[in-house]
Amino acid sequence: MSVFGSITRLATGAALLCGLTAGAAQAAEEVNLYSYRQPHLMQPLIDAFTADTGIKVNMVYANKGLLERLVAEGRNTPADVVITANAGRLADLVEADVLRSVTSPKLEAAVPANFRDPQNRWFAITKRSRVLYASRERVAADRALTYEGLADVEWKGKICARQFTHPYMIDLISSMIASHGEAWTETWLQGVKANLARKPQGNDRAQIKAVAQGECDIAIGNTYYYGIMLSDPEQRPAAEAVRPVFPNQEGRGAHMNITGAGVTKHARHPENGVKLIEYLTSPHAQEIYAAQNFEFPILGGVSIAPVIAVFGEFKEDPVSLADVAAQRRAAAQMVDRAGLSS
Amino acid sequence: MTLAVAPPTAVRRGHDRSYLVIGLVAILATGLVALPVGALVWFALSVEPGIWPHLTRTVLGNYTITTSLLALGVGTGVTLIGVGAAWLVAAYDFPLRRTLEWALMMPLAAPSYIVAFVYTDLLDYAGPVQSTLRDLFGWRNAADYSFPEIRSLPGAIIIITLVLYPYVYLLTRTAFLAQSRAAVEAARMQGLSASAAFWRVALPMARPAIVVGVALALMETLNEYGTVDFFAVPVFSTGIFHVWINMGSLEGASGLALMLVAAVAILLLAERRARADRRFTDARSTRPAQARAQLHGALALAATLLCTLPVVLGFLLPFSLLVGSSWHRIDALFTGDLASALLNSLELAALAALVVTVLSLWLAYAGRMSGAPLLRLGTRLASMGYAIPGSVLAIGILAPFAAFDNALDAWLFESFGLSSGLLLSGTLIALLFGCTVRFLALGFGATEAGFERVPRSLDDAARLLGSGPVDLVRRVHWPLLRASSLTAALLVFVDTLKELPMTLALRPFNFETLATVTHQYAVDERFAEATPGALAIVLAGVVPVILLSHTIRQASRPRA
Numbered sequence: 001m002s003v004f005g006s007i008t009r010l011a012t013g014a015a016l017l018c019g020l021t022a023g024a025a026q027a028a029e030e031v032n033l034y035s036y037r038q039p040h041l042m043q044p045l046i047d048a049f050t051a052d053t054g055i056k057v058n059m060v061y062a063n064k065g066l067l068e069r070l071v072a073e074g075r076n077t078p079a080d081v082v083i084t085a086n087a088g089r090l091a092d093l094v095e096a097d098v099l100r101s102v103t104s105p106k107l108e109a110a111v112p113a114n115f116r117d118p119q120n121r122w123f124a125i126t127k128r129s130r131v132l133y134a135s136r137e138r139v140a141a142d143r144a145l146t147y148e149g150l151a152d153v154e155w156k157g158k159i160c161a162r163q164f165t166h167p168y169m170i171d172l173i174s175s176m177i178a179s180h181g182e183a184w185t186e187t188w189l190q191g192v193k194a195n196l197a198r199k200p201q202g203n204d205r206a207q208i209k210a211v212a213q214g215e216c217d218i219a220i221g222n223t224y225y226y227g228i229m230l231s232d233p234e235q236r237p238a239a240e241a242v243r244p245v246f247p248n249q250e251g252r253g254a255h256m257n258i259t260g261a262g263v264t265k266h267a268r269h270p271e272n273g274v275k276l277i278e279y280l281t282s283p284h285a286q287e288i289y290a291a292q293n294f295e296f297p298i299l300g301g302v303s304i305a306p307v308i309a310v311f312g313e314f315k316e317d318p319v320s321l322a323d324v325a326a327q328r329r330a331a332a333q334m335v336d337r338a339g340l341s342s
Numbered sequence: 343m344t345l346a347v348a349p350p351t352a353v354r355r356g357h358d359r360s361y362l363v364i365g366l367v368a369i370l371a372t373g374l375v376a377l378p379v380g381a382l383v384w385f386a387l388s389v390e391p392g393i394w395p396h397l398t399r400t401v402l403g404n405y406t407i408t409t410s411l412l413a414l415g416v417g418t419g420v421t422l423i424g425v426g427a428a429w430l431v432a433a434y435d436f437p438l439r440r441t442l443e444w445a446l447m448m449p450l451a452a453p454s455y456i457v458a459f460v461y462t463d464l465l466d467y468a469g470p471v472q473s474t475l476r477d478l479f480g481w482r483n484a485a486d487y488s489f490p491e492i493r494s495l496p497g498a499i500i501i502i503t504l505v506l507y508p509y510v511y512l513l514t515r516t517a518f519l520a521q522s523r524a525a526v527e528a529a530r531m532q533g534l535s536a537s538a539a540f541w542r543v544a545l546p547m548a549r550p551a552i553v554v555g556v557a558l559a560l561m562e563t564l565n566e567y568g569t570v571d572f573f574a575v576p577v578f579s580t581g582i583f584h585v586w587i588n589m590g591s592l593e594g595a596s597g598l599a600l601m602l603v604a605a606v607a608i609l610l611l612a613e614r615r616a617r618a619d620r621r622f623t624d625a626r627s628t629r630p631a632q633a634r635a636q637l638h639g640a641l642a643l644a645a646t647l648l649c650t651l652p653v654v655l656g657f658l659l660p661f662s663l664l665v666g667s668s669w670h671r672i673d674a675l676f677t678g679d680l681a682s683a684l685l686n687s688l689e690l691a692a693l694a695a696l697v698v699t700v701l702s703l704w705l706a707y708a709g710r711m712s713g714a715p716l717l718r719l720g721t722r723l724a725s726m727g728y729a730i731p732g733s734v735l736a737i738g739i740l741a742p743f744a745a746f747d748n749a750l751d752a753w754l755f756e757s758f759g760l761s762s763g764l765l766l767s768g769t770l771i772a773l774l775f776g777c778t779v780r781f782l783a784l785g786f787g788a789t790e791a792g793f794e795r796v797p798r799s800l801d802d803a804a805r806l807l808g809s810g811p812v813d814l815v816r817r818v819h820w821p822l823l824r825a826s827s828l829t830a831a832l833l834v835f836v837d838t839l840k841e842l843p844m845t846l847a848l849r850p851f852n853f854e855t856l857a858t859v860t861h862q863y864a865v866d867e868r869f870a871e872a873t874p875g876a877l878a879i880v881l882a883g884v885v886p887v888i889l890l891s892h893t894i895r896q897a898s899r900p901r902a
Contacts, residue, residue: 032851038862038863038865038866039854039862040862040863040871058851058852059851059852060768060849060850060851060852060853061846061858061862062846062847063846063861063865064583064586064587064733064843064846064847065733065736065737065740065843065846065847066847068592068737068740068741068847069740069744069767069768069847072737072740072741072743072744072745072767073740073744073747073748073764073767073768074744074748075748076744076747076748076751076763076764076767077764078763078764078768078851092590095590163571163574165580165584165588167587167588170588198484199491199493199494199574200574201493201573201574202493202867203866203867205867206867209468210467210468212468213467213468213483214482214483214484215467215483215484228868232870238468328588328589328590329588329589329590331588332584332588332589333396333400333589335588336396336397336400336401336584337400341400341401341404341576341581341584342574342575342576342580
């Protein structure tokens with residue numbers, strides 16, 4: 001192959017590419033989705049939505065950069081709906097002014113006020129809790145636990161957690177700041193650091209495994225990881241060696257986070273966007289999604305998968321997620337100061 | 343060795359205009375490719391007050407030290423393995439050499455975060471190795487014994503070295519093969535021992551290629567996120583995402599990313615200074631190569647073992663563990679989703695390889711002909727984008743692209759009442775552009791290393807005989823550069839197959855590649871589900887690796 005042959009091919013390739021771009025996303029009834037949630041979690045819902053409504057859903061998934069893409073694309077953005085995997089990112093979208101207020105009696109009825117933006121720019125679809133997993137062997141079965149208690153000396157060398165720079169940890173620390181203020185939380189964080197059994201590493205499931213293996217007695221982790229482990233024969237023994245404990249049941253309740261969605265400010269199909277989010281919070285979709293990613297439905301009275309049902313009833317921290325999200329930068333900088341930013 | 347003759351001005355002037363055009367086009371292309379880095383500079387300038395004081399007070403020192411140690415460790419590792427293996431297979435004959443020649447490139451095909459995961463699964467506390475040891479010696483928990491922690495800086499150095507040494511091996515081997523045996527033989531006749539001939543002749547002659555290979559490996563190390571995040575090693579790339587995502591400061595993150603670029607620039611500049619004006623070519627390099635020295639006995643065995651080890655650790659072991667853990671899911675490889683992702687991956691990789699190779703050839707040629715400082719600076723700057731994590735670089739691309747689209751749309755609307763919408767943003771063209779920017783360093787590095795081996799006396803001779811620039815490339819450079827260009831194309835092809843963060847952020851709607859399909863499971867550490875996609879990436883990368891090795895051997899074979 002000569003260089004000149006290559007150039008000819010490049011020209012042909014470029015022409016082909018131009019042809020491809022022209023056809024993108026121009027069908028009559030459709031909605032375009034930017035998703036921070038993975039396609040394999042969204043696809044069953046999207047298929048059901050399309051089957052129900054006839055509206056085609058086009059999706060781009062990325063775990064980073066979609067907000068920046070929305071900002072850069074400005075008023076010409078093709079995106080109608082954004083879905084994120086935590087409340088913090090929704091707060092970022094609000095701050096960047098790329099979401100619009102939505103009037104939807106259905107959504108207001110389905111989603112409790114602390115799980116949506118005060119101006120209805122985003123709504124939770126599902127929720128999860130960040131809980132503690134205690135060793136069945138080494139922690140008494142009736143022992144109540146609190147987030148605050150993680151800094152107590154009795155747990156020295158007994159706590160396992162993922163990296164504190166992970167958004168899940170940042171969100172938990174943010175909720176501590178929201179309840180106790182910065183100064184108190186900073187001391188608490190130092191105490192937790194002193195109690196760690198090992199360098200923070202791995203995902204939430206790795207922490208549960210570490211408890212099962214005897215490396216530590218208490219792990220911090222989201223509820224849905226436990227569900228995933230219980231439904232996998234290989235990981236089931238590790239999950240069965242721990243007891244999920246909802247913290248602060250005597251007090252403010254367990255820290256909550258959400259998967260949430262909003263309609264973009266410059267949406268071309270805003271009605272379809274609202275329809276999609278309404279559908280995601282409908283009983284049918286709530287059942288599918290909760291069974292798919294093991295999060296809790298946001299809608300009450302929905303039948304839930306057995307692996308999630310094992311958690312039973314628990315008390316949720318009623319704090320507004322928007323208020324928690326507002327503390328994220330403070331939390332991130334606190335992690336740096338505590339020397340936990342690896 | 344080199345005889346650089348200034349061409350008579352009369353001859354040169356005849357082709358002045360064509361050289362001018364080549365130079366102008368190259369400068370234009372360079373400017374375009376440097377755009378994303380420029381966009382990041384723009385972001386970094388508007389950083390909110392408080393971010394830098396916070397970073398310098400808390401984490402910057404640690405990031406700097408850890409990143410330097412990582413780079414130093416990987417740099418040393420890839421040089422030892424890459425150059426050592428290249429010299430052994432180029433200069434000696436020993437059992438399995440012909441197989442090892444191409445097998446040594448295999449780790450290129452495996453994404454590093456997959457290799458990191460496989461080793462963690464094998465070696466961490468809950469893994470089979472430590473569990474077996476505990477059973478064997480009756481240890482109850484971690485307090486009873488000590489075992490090196492795989493999720494650590496040394497662990498990251500080892501994994502990244504195993505995956506990246508092929509860059510050095512590939513470029514250095516090509517350089518060794520292109521060297522005239524005459525030089526080494528002359529040294530031997532002067533009474534130098536074989537090892538002295540290597541240290542004093544072969545190695546210095548291959549220096550430009552080695553430097554390019556190590557520089558590429560280092561830039562890839564700096565932009566690497568998957569492995570260091572997985573191993574919880576606090577380096578710049580993990581810090582960049584902490585600042586960007588958790589502190590909500592893209593501006594601060596851009597600043598950190600540019601510090602990486604600055605560090606690479608200083609290192610490369612220092613190396614160039616040290617190399618000064620020495621040229622590493624041999625006017626008689628087309629002379630047929632002599633036979634390799636045959637190794638016998640213990641030496642032959644040692645050579646075979648030394649070259650087998652990196653292949654086993656960097657490819658065979660993780661690959662077979664991957665297959666072993668997922669053989670019961672192997673039918674997932676044949677689903678429709680994975681097939682269409684494979685087609686998308688191949689299309690993107692082929693186009694990126696083509697564009698980058700042609701552009702690299704053009705830029706390297708223009709640089710050789712004109713030496714205009716603006717062009718050199720631009721090309722260097724553009725190539726250094728490789729040191730920046732892909733998702734950050736992606737933002738540097740979508741910002742100017744969308745700005746252009748929106749400006750055009752506004753102008754059309756004001757002038758003609760028409761709307762063009764987003765012309766480039768969110769299209770395959772934007773993604774292809776992204777891959778071109780990201781991997782230009784690979785293509786340009788490989789091509790330039792090839793150009794440096796073409797003696798300038800050949801250019802001058804051809805010009806004296808009246809060759810124009812096109813003629814010069816086609817009849818003189820291309821035959822000598824073919825192997826380097828193919829190396830460039832292969833590197834870009836395989837790296838585009840593995841490319842993830844940029845594809846995620848820039849791709850059009852409903853466009854999946856093998857890497858994105860794999861990632862959606864791997865990001866939750868659901869590696870069982872991720873494995874079919876990971877295997878498909880490796881298999882798709884292995885074929886071109888083998889083809890390339892074959893081509894390099896053909897190209898370096900003397901022609902009758």
